Amino acid sequence: MQVNILEFWPRILQAINETLIMVGVSLVVAALIGIPLGIALVVTRQGGLLQNNAFFKGLSVVINFFRSIPFIILLVAILPLTRFLVGTSIGTAAAVVPLVLFSGPYIARLVESSLLEVKPGVVEAAEAMGASPWQIILRVYVPEALSSIVLNLTIATIGLVGASAMAGFVGGGGLGDLAIAYGYQRFETDIMIVTVLLLVLIVQIVQTLGNVLSKKMRRQ
């Protein structure tokens, strides 16, 4: 049984909307968690501004732990937590919880690597000027690494687009859900092709925007 793409179009639009919401909300929450954790990883490490070996090692282990669980398993494993946090374990809102747990630690690592690119000499110069650790974080580390952070967040966003497709598993909806439900399970190849093309398009747009924004951030 074939579906007419044009008749099906409203359903596709809704799926695009769901994908964008899932990715957008997860990205914002994950960044709010991941960026401070990334900063913490850099400043608490050996020789860092606020060196704290125990904290650094503990945080590192926790981040590695979450990063080692495959997303599809994380999705199911934390269903009780999801139910506790958003009141339900199905739907778009429910998909945000595992997506955040998946990409927050990932963003922490990405931000860490961006901040490590900041030349130690620049940090030392700020210290020599009498800047406090907070001033160095906000006025040296972040602005100097911003261009690289933006590029890395673009990578994280594209990762989220991919992961959000799997979130269809918990009824999260979105383009991935559509592709699986119609294209894969009901052999409607044209729906499959359209959704995949749309995902390709989203990824291209995200990457282009990321590149442009990153370039802008090189000179503030």
Next chain:
Amino acid sequence: MIQFENVSKVYEHNGKELRAVDGVDISIEKGEIFGVIGFSGAGKSTLVRLVNLLEQPSGGNILVEGEDLSRLSKPGLRKMRKRIGMIFQHFNLLESKTVLHNVAFPLIISGTPKKKIKARVEEVLDFVGLTDKAHQYPEELSGGQKQRVGIARALITSPDILLCDEATSALDPETTKSILQLLKRVRDEYNLTILMITHEMNAVREVCDRVAVMENGRVIEQGSIFELFSNPQHPTTKNFIQSVMESDIPPSILSGIEERGGGRHVYRVTFVREKAAQPIFSQVAKNYQVEVNVLFGQITELQGIPFGQLVVELLGEDREIVRALDYIQRTVSVQEVEADAG
């Protein structure tokens, strides 16, 4: 102004102790440009970082204007650091910010009102000659211009002390000269005390009043530039001086001496101060039965004082030569040169 009293810094590395700075005693006066010279690994980079406590000393005391920074609270230390400017070999500017923002940075973090910052930035940029570059980014500037930005940034808080960490080592000779002249102007106009570390004897000769030579964490010799150049004691010091004063006799001249079967009466004569201007050798030639053959020489200026070295060969009978030497030694310092050793 800055006093090092038996200061040492020990690093632990794989259970081994590394003495980066070892029992250093230096006293730097107000308004002085003090140089610390040494090869890489001599401990000079660590030494300069002990002044503003970027490195914590393992022993001894460092007093800055009589104050021991290691006894200050963290906010107290930050406040003190604002009175100590620092410039670096690789400039360490914020690449993402304009020249203007970079120079303003120390005032921004002190919470200075914007209007005041703007006026002060204009002042220091004018001083370093970069007024027209205010809205450019560091990557658009040459090395010398970047260091000028570094200097402007260090001066903006009107510090009492300027620390220079290999400030000219990444620059070409021409630019080095202009940056050194700028540092001299900084001292002359603001009466700053400057501590500069370097491995270039040229930089030291150009601007320093006094210098300490470091090796293996220790100060092996210190004194005025003049004392050091005219009478170096330690082999390392001599090495550094040789890097700017061609005091080795070129091989072509040496082999010339050997060919003539001479070389028995070759001397290195060091002139200092007004003696550099005295016609000693023409007097020798007139008063003794000796001929003077100048093989090699160089006369330069140190701290505005003439300073020179000549390698001469004295020809004549041994007895006359001894008498002539005796005469020369009354006015200047003389050292015999071995033909094979140079």
